[in-house]
Amino acid sequence: MGVQALGSQSARTSTGVVVSSVDRENLRADYRGRTMPVPVDQGLGSIGVYLHRTPLWDDGEPVAADDLTVIREAVVDVLRFWGFDTEFVELGG
DSSP states (O other): OOEEEEETTEEEETTSOEEEEEETTEEEEEETTEEEEEEEEEOSSEEEEEEESSOBOTTSOBOOHHHHHHHHHHHHHHHHHTTOEEEEEEEOO
């Protein structure tokens, strides 16, 4: 998947997902006009990405499985583009 930098803290993948750094503990994924908050834990060279068992858009609606697959792949690709490895951690709930 191709990644294009949109600025120092934002990048878009070829699938149209825009991943942005909100702060040290949060990313944001924008896809198809919706936003999904993505909590993270930044370590040395890697980032832990925390996803709930049923991730939600910022409006409280559940993220469809197909959309989540695209977003997960985009997060991995953008973090790799920024020089980080990615580890997903599933949270209950």
